[in-house]
Amino acid sequence: MIYDVSIQQLDLSCTFDLKGSQADISSCLKELCLEPPKQPNTGTMSGKFTLGWVGPNHWLLLAPQSEEQTLMSVFDAQKTIERNISVIEVSDMFQFFSIEGPDAHDILAICSPIDSHVTAFPKNGFTYTKIFDTKALLLRSIRGFHIAVDRSYADFINDNLHRTLGNPLPINHAGRVAKNNNNIS
Amino acid sequence: MSKGSRRLKTGGEIDRSQIINFEFNGTQYQGCQGDSLASALMANNVSLTARSFKYHRPRGIMGANSEEPASYVELLGDAASGSQPITTIVLREGLRAKAVNCWPTPSFDLMSVNQLIKNFIPAGFYYKTLMWPNWHFFEPHIRRIAGLAKAPERAPMSGQYESRYWFCDVLIVGAGPAGLMAALTVARSGARIVLVDDGSLPGGDLLNTKELLNGQPSKIWVNNVIDELDNLKNVLRLQESSAWAYREQNLVIVTERHPAPKQLIQRTWRIRARRVIIASGAIERTLVFKNNDRPGVMLASAVQAYINRYATLPGKRAVIFTNNDSAYQVAEDMIAAGIEIAAIVDCRKDPAPTHASPTGDIVHKTNHVVTKVVGRRRVRAVNLRSNATGDIKTIACDLLCVSGGWNPTVHLFSQARGSLRYEDSLSTFVPDTAAQANVCIGAAAGKFGLQEIFADALEAGHRAAIDCGFKILELSAPIAQTSAPYSIEALWHSNSDDLSASSFVDIQNDVTLHDVHLAIREGFGAIEHVKRYTTGGMGIDQGKTGNINIIGAVANQMNVALAEIGTTTYRSPFVPIELGAIAGGREDSAVLPYRHTPITQWHKDYGATMYESGAHWRRPGYYAKVGESLQQTINREALATRENLAIYDGSPLGKFEISGQDAIKLIEMLYTNQFSNLKVGMGRYGVMLTEDGRILDDGVTFKLHDDHYLMSTSTANAQTVYRHIQRFLQIERPEWRVWITPLTTQWSNATLCGPKARQVLSQLNSDIDFSSHAFPFMGLREGTIEGIKTRVCRVSFTGELSFEINVRSRDALKLWERLFEIGKPLDLVPIGSEANHVLRVEKGFLSLGHEVDGTADPYDLGMSWVMSKQKADYIGKRAVKVRRGQNRARRELVGLLTDDPYRLVTEGAPLTPDGKLEASEGFVTASVWSVARSRSVALALLADGRNRIGQKAYVRIKNDVIPVTITQPCFYDADSELMRS
CATH class of the missing domain: 3.50.50.60 (FAD/NAD(P)-binding domain)
Structure with missing residues (x-):
């Protein structure tokens, strides 16, 4: 491998898309003891929950999948309509990847046009960007980054990430034998 | 080191203890660690390193860095690369290179015959002489002769x-x-x-x-x-x-x-x-005189680099020709290295005083110019001319250092x-x-x-x-020992009397002073025109050493100041860059993004032929069985849908949830027809227009709850529709309280269709009543199937009884396999987009990119019923009204039946009046073999089509005209009873 990094395709996590005014969202999240972040493109954490501010009147709430039922009851459809906010589960839309290790910044520099330096993308950074020209969510993890792409692009992203490591998938998703893979005779 | 080495015994930034083996033009050489390919060849006494681009003149090394205009090489082997300046190649063990623009070698180049006809092939000759029979007849040959290095034929095997x-x-x-x-x-x-x-x-x-x-x-x-x-x-x-x-x-x-x-x-x-x-x-520029491109003519700064950095002697006896002060320092270094300076020729009458008397007994010719180089494969002598007397003198030398000033x-x-x-x-x-x-x-x-x-x-x-907001620390500059003043006297050419085609202003592109003058005579005097007429300053060199000389020559000839001439555009890349370096890792399957559904692998395992079907989605085109032709496969799949039972992966269909107190206002603005009276649990087909009143997209929108809707769009247009909505909301109605969330991949979709679709559903463990009474056409029901959370919609794109079963993507494969398990005894068949295309054409359902071609409005497609008369406004309403108020003939959707039922017309083929070679009156939007009609059927957009139903029309294809009868654009179940059953 060219880079000292570990890339993992992560299991499904629970994700909710929240839209509405900050005040309305804030009130809706009280039950979870979660406050919206103060700065755009950053996130806040409370227990198992992470809330990221990803656009005007737009937040994403991340949680372990085990919290799915809890959150669905918190965000009962009727309640959200009454509050004039939109809360929609989008867990299945995302495929998360972890990019972790000493060279995680190198991988991100290859796949994304974002400036991942801590002065530009802080430790609580949480933003949409592009990964291999595909819309993706980016946030920091302890040893690197987590990215989330639309699940339909997951194979494409996985294909690209392996190429970046100099370790292409044995058979790529176009069905052709990968050029640099030494395991293929 | 080979015999006759020009390597100095000491000095330089090379490591003589580390010998590097390399190959140039098939001959093995040795160099040292720290060498460039150019310095190593020079040390090995190789002076003829390339041929020129057009005339195939012998060329040597002129520069020491990326400014090199004369010698480009092609790298071979694993490091294969196209035209690279010989001076920028760092010598590495096993390096293999060959010269460009020559065959077989620079020493013996068959194309050097071009030198014999040089007077007949000046700049722009091919614009005038290669007109008959056609430029394209000559083009491949010209490109083969010119063209510098060949691009590598295959990608690197490793790395x-x-x-x-x-x-x-x-x-x-x-x-x-x-x-x-x-x-x-x-x-x-x-x-x-x-x-x-x-x-x-x-x-x-x-x-x-x-x-x-x-x-x-x-x-x-x-x-x-x-x-x-x-x-x-x-x-x-x-x-x-x-x-x-x-x-x-x-x-x-x-x-x-x-x-x-x-x-x-x-x-x-x-x-x-x-x-x-x-x-x-x-960058030091060259000077313009006859044969200023011969091997042995070098930039003075390059000679200095080869001596001091690479410890290599470019020659033994040199003449220096300059119009500025910088060359004098070079002279001192040359003398120190043991090169005999035959003369310093300075075009200035009075060079700066510090340089008036160079070291020792060197002949210092002020107010002189070099007019010509003698020698063919290597400089043998130079001719000098006194500007004062016109006297010509020849001085023997093997190296001419030129310095035309610095750019x-x-x-x-x-x-x-x-x-x-x-x-x-x-x-x-x-x-x-x-x-x-x-x-x-x-x-x-x-x-x-x-x-x-x-x-x-x-x-x-x-x-x-x-x-940038940082505090600075005190820092002082080092003290330089020499800081001589720099002065120059412009010299654009030294031999205006002799305009033969061998005084080069752009050595890389073989552009001569004569070419520049010719361009001006032909009326191409503007500097950008000169560039295009002569190719001066173009190409991989980008005129590094030549551009200013060209501008000077133009200014001289037109008798205007250089400031008035200006420069041409400096373009990237500054140096030759490999295409692979630009592409990065994007090759093979990673060139373009692709999207998969959760069921993609199943499709592949089942033998589907997958291809892109819009918005990066790779979908099954068809599932061929062994021995089946493509048409047989499509027929089998389409027939199974019509007569029995089929299933397809409809996951890529665009899906959005729209909620908020103003949701219905948004939907009413987006669609041409009315949605405000839609009941919860029901959906309605709608058409969206662009602001100029043309169809943007179509789809079905369901009412989930009050102020909460689920909108579907076409696969290819989902992102376009999302942008359309966002633009409208953010610019036109920012005050509306409405939220739109894309959910295309949150929900995957398995669509069961065909007369037996309900039989499969009835065997599933579900809390949804699938009977026609409880679950009518265009209905939506939420519940569970086999314990999986689902949203089932009764819509049909095939014209058959059809259920779109939407589940969260995590459950898609499980559902699909269960449906297949239950459907198997009923001969359930998976179908691809090809069969889907047949089925929708038979029904006359519109398709984006076919009937919706960016010009059509709903009236053109016979869908006046979808244009609400009650709604005060919707996007595109006014534009359609204005356009149709002009009463111009429009192309309208019709069906076509060929006289010969077995003849398929070509999609996209034009229809012309009586089949004559005239302006088209329409075109074929879709053409298929109909399994329902057992004959070919087609759809077309035809001028005034609806008024011509029953009449003849003609499809023009290459070398033939196909007569057709114009029909209604529906060939199956015109009353749509089956899909409502």
Whole structure:
């Protein structure tokens, strides 16, 4: 491998898309003891929950999948309509990847046009960007980054990430034998 | 080292103990660690290294860096690469290279016959002479003859290219004295910097001279600076890296030729900097006289580099020809190295006093010019002419050093759209006003004295650091020993009486003074026209040594000032860049994005042929069985749907949830028909228009709850529709309380269709009543199937009874396999997009990209019923009204039946009046073999089509006309009873 990094395709996590005014969202999240972040493109954490501010009147709430039922009851459809906010589960839309290790910044520099330096993308950074020209969510993890792409692009992203490591998938998703893979005779 | 080596016994930045073996034009040579390919060949006494682009004249090495105009090589083997300047190739063990523009070798080149016909092939000859029978008859041959090196025929067998993004506060281009000084200044402030240098070693011109700094060899200062920079975490230093393009918003593209991980071939950096300091130095230009391209004619600065850096003698007896002061320092180094100086020829009457009497007994010819080089494969002598008397004298020599003055390397500055001005005192163009946050410093700004360069760099470094919000630390510049003033007298050519086609202004492109004069005579006097007429300044060299001479020649000939002529556009790339380096890792399956559904692998395992079907989705086209033709497969799948049971993966269909108190207002604005009376649990088909009243998309929207809707769109247009809605909401109705959430991949979709669809559903464990009474056409039901949360919609794109079963994507494969298990005894068949196309054409359902071609409105497609008369407004309403008020004939959707039922017409083929070769009156939008009708059927957009139903029309195809009968655009179940069943 060219880079000292570990890339993992992560299991499904629970994700909710929240839209509405900050005040309305804030009130809706009280039950979870979660406050919206103060700065755009950053996130806040409370227990198992992470809330990221990803656009005007737009937040994403991340949680372990085990919290799915809890959150669905918190965000009962009727309640959200009454509050004039939109809360929609989008867990299945995302495929998360972890990019972790000493060279995680190198991988991100290859796949994304974002400036991942801590002065530009802080430790609580949480933003949409592009990964291999595909819309993706980016946030920091302890040893690197987590990215989330639309699940339909997951194979494409996985294909690209392996190429970046100099370790292409044995058979790529176009069905052709990968050029640099030494395991293929 | 081979016999006749020109290597000096001592000195230079080479390691004589490390011998490197390499091959050039099939011959094995040896060089030293630290050599370039050019210096190693020179040390091996190889002087003929290439042939010229057009006339195939013998060429040697002229420069020492990327300015090299004469010798380009093709690298062979694993490092295969196209045209590269011979001077920028760092010698590595096993390197294989061959000269370009020659066959078989530079010494014996068959195409050198071009020299015999040079008078017949001046600039632009092919515009005039290769007109009959057709330019394209000649073009491939011309390209084969010219064309420099061949591109590698295959990708490298190992290793990969990489492309990455980077950001910094200050980017410094060039690690010569100016660049290093500026880098040190900024780096000490703590700002994030990137220092880029295209040489194999940092130091720039300091490597090539014997300059002392603070009383010590300049190398010591360079090494100290590099050590400090390399120990700072805020510094990224890229050596052997060329900054070759400057784009908007301070984006500079840099290619690293030998990045550290050995698996990487090259790496390209897209660096976005807050400030850019351009310390790219200056390029010495050549002088124009007869045979100024012969091997042995070299730039004076290059000769100095070969002596001091590479410890190699470019010749034994030299003449120096100059119009400025810089060549005199070269003379001193040449003498020190043991080269005999036969004469210094200076075109100026009174050179600067310090140079009036060069060392020793050297003949110093002031107010003289070199008019001609004698010798063919190597300089043997030069002819001098006295400007005062006109006397001609011949001096024997094997090396002619020329120095026509220095051009600041303004390429990047100019690419950034900075303006240039002509500086008389330097006889060249210098940076004027920057268009982006950048600054040129040192020689790149026209400052040639070393002490002046350091002062300039210090100031620029301070300013950049402060501009980026950093505090600066005190820093002083080193003291340079020599800081001689620089003066020049412009000399654009020395031999205006002899305009034979061998006084070259652009050596790389074989452009002569004669060509420039010809262009002016032909009326192409504007400098951009001269460039295009002659190709001067074009190509991989980008006129580094020649551009200013061309401008000077034009100004001279037209008798205007150079400032009035201006420069041509400086284009990227500054140096030749491999296409692989630009593409990065994007090759093979990663060239274009692709999207898969959760069921993709199942499709592949089942033998589906997959291809892109819009919006990057790869979908099953068809599932061929062994021995089946494509048409047989499509027929089988379509027939199964009509007569029995089929299933397809409809996951890519666009899906959005729209909620909020103004949701219905938005939906009413988007669609042409009414939705406000829609009941919960029901959906309605709708058409969306663009603002100019043409169909944007169609789909079904369901009411989930009050103020909560689920909208579906076509697969290909989902993103376009989302942008359309966002634009409307953000610009036109920002006050509306409505939220739209794309959910295309949250929900995957398995669509069961065919007469037996309900039989499968009835066997599923579900809390949904699928009976026609409880679940009518266009209904939506939420519940569970086999314990899986579902949303089932009764819509049909095939014209058959159809259920779209939507589940969360995590459950899609499980559902699909369960449906297949239950459906198998009923002969359930998976169908692809080809069969779907047949089924929708039979029904006359519209399809984007076919009937919806970007010009059609609903009336054209016979859908006036979808245009609400009650709604006060919707997007596109007024535009449609205005357009249709003009009462012009429109193309309308019709069906076509060929006279011969077995004849298929071609999709996209035009319909013309009576089949004549006239302007078309429409075109075929879709054509299929109908399994329902057992014959070919087609749809078309035809002028005034609906009024012509029952009449004849004619489809023109190549060499034939196909008569057809115009029909209603529906060939199956016109009353749609089946899909409502």
